[in-house]
Amino acid sequence: MKPFxxxxxxxxxxxxxxxxxxxxxxxxxxxxxxxxxxxxSAQKPAILGGPSAWAADKWPVWPMxxxxxxxxxxxxxxRSGIWSRAHVVTQFEKEWAAALGAKxxxxxxxxxxxxxxxxxxxxxxxxxxxxxxxxxFIASVxxxxxxxxxxxxVDIDPETFQxxxxxxxxxxxxxxxxxxxxxxxxxxxxxxxxxxxxEKHKLLVIEDACQAHLAEYNKQKVGTIGDAxxxxxxxxxxxxxxxxGAIVSNNDAFMDRCFSYHNFGYAYGTTVGxxxxxxxxxxxxxxxxxxxxxxxxAQMKRLDSQTTVRNENAAYLKSLxxxxxxxxxxxxxxxxxxxxxxxxxxxxxxxxxxxxxxEDFLKAMKAEGVPCSSGYATLNTQPxxxxxxxSKNYRKMYPKEMxxxxxxxxxxxxxxxxxxxxxxxxxxxxxxxxxSKADMKDIASAIEKIHNNVDQIKTLSKK
Numbered sequence: 307m308k309p310f311x312x313x314x315x316x317x318x319x320x321x322x323x324x325x326x327x328x329x330x331x332x333x334x335x336x337x338x339x340x341x342x343x344x345x346x347s348a349q350k351p352a353i354l355g356g357p358s359a360w361a362a363d364k365w366p367v368w369p370m371x372x373x374x375x376x377x378x379x380x381x382x383x384x385r386s387g388i389w390s391r392a393h394v395v396t397q398f399e400k401e402w403a404a405a406l407g408a409k410x411x412x413x414x415x416x417x418x419x420x421x422x423x424x425x426x427x428x429x430x431x432x433x434x435x436x437x438x439x440x441x442x443f444i445a446s447v448x449x450x451x452x453x454x455x456x457x458x459x460v461d462i463d464p465e466t467f468q469x470x471x472x473x474x475x476x477x478x479x480x481x482x483x484x485x486x487x488x489x490x491x492x493x494x495x496x497x498x499x500x501x502x503x504x505e506k507h508k509l510l511v512i513e514d515a516c517q518a519h520l521a522e523y524n525k526q527k528v529g530t531i532g533d534a535x536x537x538x539x540x541x542x543x544x545x546x547x548x549x550x551g552a553i554v555s556n557n558d559a560f561m562d563r564c565f566s567y568h569n570f571g572y573a574y575g576t577t578v579g580x581x582x583x584x585x586x587x588x589x590x591x592x593x594x595x596x597x598x599x600x601x602x603x604a605q606m607k608r609l610d611s612q613t614t615v616r617n618e619n620a621a622y623l624k625s626l627x628x629x630x631x632x633x634x635x636x637x638x639x640x641x642x643x644x645x646x647x648x649x650x651x652x653x654x655x656x657x658x659x660x661x662x663x664x665e666d667f668l669k670a671m672k673a674e675g676v677p678c679s680s681g682y683a684t685l686n687t688q689p690x691x692x693x694x695x696x697s698k699n700y701r702k703m704y705p706k707e708m709x710x711x712x713x714x715x716x717x718x719x720x721x722x723x724x725x726x727x728x729x730x731x732x733x734x735x736x737x738x739x740x741x742s743k744a745d746m747k748d749i750a751s752a753i754e755k756i757h758n759n760v761d762q763i764k765t766l767s768k769k
Contacts, residue, residue: 435481488514611642654667
């Protein structure tokens with residue numbers, strides 16, 4: 307891909323990003339006529355030499371940055387020389403808590419360490435088990451292992467891509483301390499059932515909302531329903547800062563402990579950099595910076611409107627592709643009132659495409675100019691688990707039979723996740739959903755072209 311500067315002028319870039327900031331206005335740009343869509347889907351697929359359905363320059367650049375509106379506070383921070391945690395970080399935390407309807411927010415270096423801190427200060431440690439879905443990013447599990455706890459995998463509901471509440475109770479043991487509800491892809495978990503199970507068994511609930519900025523369940527922002535919610539602001543996220551994370555909670559005592567832990571164990575409120583008062587608890591240094599906070603404050607201004615656009619375009623794209631044989635879009639739980647759509651997922655059923663493999667389908671889509679991915683690998687079978695179980699610490703903390711990797715793998719089989727990862731999942735990234743309705747039609751027409759010409763594509767793939 308060409309460098310961004312070669313593809314678009316600075317003025318065009320500013321104009322594009324200003325439009326994105328308007329949110330709904332972006333979604334209401336020109337709509338291709340049904341006739342045009344029909345013509346496009348009837349064309350020869352690009353992989354067979356036809357015109358592509360989409361062009362690279364239609365893909366909204368991410369992250370978005372408008373110098374005229376975004377740089378003032380960032381430059382003020384840079385010129386101030388106050389770069390470590392101070393009043394701008396506090397401002398960011400207050401605004402993010404307010405956006406979510408949470409009482410407190412603590413910013414951290416990244417979402418992974420937000421999870422590490424939350425687990426630590428909820429008292430989850432060696433000997434404890436945490437129930438977690440296998441369809442997630444590695445950070446969900448590594449944060450459990452970093453605290454010496456044991457991840458126990460609960461298979462997914464393939465319709466929603468989320469942890470299956472119906473399979474949770476069978477995995478609960480006397481060691482179970484918490485459920486990690488991962489709102490993966492920015493689609494909320496069935497929190498009513500999760501909270502009911504947690505209350506019944508006296509379990510903690512940690513919401514991994516790292517991909518779910520401003521998503522809602524029963525009109526309540528995810529991350530604010532369980533005992534703690536964690537977010538990521540990594541560059542691809544819907545609120546991008548480069549790196550960064552946050553913990554939110556309404557529990558003051560818990561949040562004070564999290565603050566202390568992320569700041570060397572100093573009592574909350576101790577002046578940054580002071581060592582004269584000593585440390586109250588074992589801690590580490592995971593503080594946010596002032597310039598990260600300034601970037602985040604600029605990005606936060608357009609997050610709500612962008613989230614609205616993503617929801618509208620996701621629903622529209624889903625309506626366009628749901629009846630194509632072999633395409634099964636995501637399903638939201640009944641009480642989900644807003645998605646974040648960090649990713650737009652669907653299941654690819656090769657039998658609907660005359661057994662064309664997912665790999666060949668992805669190749670054909672990319673030839674159409676439509677970026678897409680097969681998503682995650684099976685997280686519950688990767689070598690990092692064996693490596694952790696063989697570590698000196700784990701061998702001291704757990705009985706030998708619990709560290710038998712073959713036995714562990716057998717007990718943690720997740721067949722629905724295996725099928726999702728290895729055969730079915732296809733993703734579009736969130737910035738594609740910031741395009742126009744016409745763009746959604748072009749994406750749908752790419753799928754239709756492949757479906758309508760699958761025999762020729764299969765012949766090509768065999769060569």
